[in-house]
Amino acid sequence: MSEKGTKITFGGRQARALCNMSHSARLDFIAEGLPIVLQSARGFWRAAETLKERPREAAVLAGFAEEESAKALILIDLVRCPKPKVGKRIGRIVKKTLYDHLSRMIYAKAQSWLPANVAQLQEYIDHERQGHYLEGGMSEYIVPNWSLYQRESTMYADIEVHEEGIPQWNDPNRWSDSTMMMRPMALDLVEALEALGLLTRSGLQATSDVWSSVDFVNDEGPVEALELTKQLAARLDSEGLVSECATEQHARLLYNHWQLPMYNMDFDLIHVPLEQLEAERDAAFWNEVGGY
Template identity: 60%
Template structure:
């Protein structure tokens, strides 16, 4: 058997190539890509809106629109990263770009209101648990909801729960439970585009301004407000704001663009069955009262 010593470096999923680019070249490349991503996300959502009689298929397209939008936000965090730190972080950022879990959390995180980066990481941690407890008394062990709901809408599959009995998962039944709304992340990136952030000059401005602060731990929402105001002024001064921009676009730009997450961990946290059982028992006794523990 012949062992292949080196793989062919051609094909898709090559965002890592950006690490070899100079900063100016990388901004050129990202500016081109953001327009493509925005068009792709809009296309998925526009198609989803037409499938009123096909809720499962509409859910799939809505999910695609959300993840495409998240990819734009991840790239913008690469732009906002201090240039001197890019080399050390671009690997993680590229990994997030291709991770379904990271993209889903990125999209959801835009509506959160953390005090600082540390609290934001805590919020992210709660969304990246491999399994978690659910129910009034934490009696059920469930898989990571973001990934489970994505996969359960996309594919028919065989599942197994604590009773040990295999059962079929029907995506047409799962998707019928949801209500279709325009993805939050899509509305946000449309606003960022409208106010000029997606333009090449807008990316330059974002890099110059946001790159002055390294969001690592104690950096907080006050920094976000200040940097957003600075960027808004520069976008206006350089006449980069689109004529189609509305006050609603401006509001989204100021209120919902999350602090940079280039330094956060989005990888799945494996769950221990022993720990889940211990947590479940603790939740049970917390509910019924520890004073009755010896009665059972």
């Protein structure tokens, strides 16, 4: 006989607790956590750098560093969200985006994109969240989401099945010769935000005050973002929050690579029907051969 009772929520993955905090308490808590998240990302990256003779293992750690950095950027975007809008967005952000591998990888990758506005940024994200897509010179192959596949196949030995239906083993060490490890831009960016004083409690307050004036949901883009970034930089400087270690490179990262706020973006994996992919493949084939 089964009995129903209160679900125990002790343990990790409890970022939903942010939903029940006041705005001020939430900023306090995020300010406490951001240095911890950054230190975690740095630790993974430093460990990756020591494994030059083990490129597969180094790539796994570099991926962890990138995803940890993305966590920091997600939390900072929560701070950038206009206070009247936080209530309807925070649940998705802290329950889904913050804990989802693909969402974090897209968040990190997006820091190098240059969209014209928020609507185009969502289009870029949509391209990255396709569950499967066509690949090959004539779009002849149906392949899984590359970011997820590369993450999993680099990390784990596993059994996988491709379109022909034949099971085969994935050997994660096969990625060793093709893995090129680069320092995650997301980590560079979070370090720049730290140097400029944004990760402090006062820095987060300034970020919230300045960025709350514009809700980035559709047509808003780099023009609005640049103006708010200038206002924030001036305030961080006037309040003495910029650290002595801040450099021109940190400022360039702030101005050139801090992406538009993504608190209203959809990062969920898009499941593409097999029939749709097959139809697109047929169309690509006939377009290539000219209908003959």
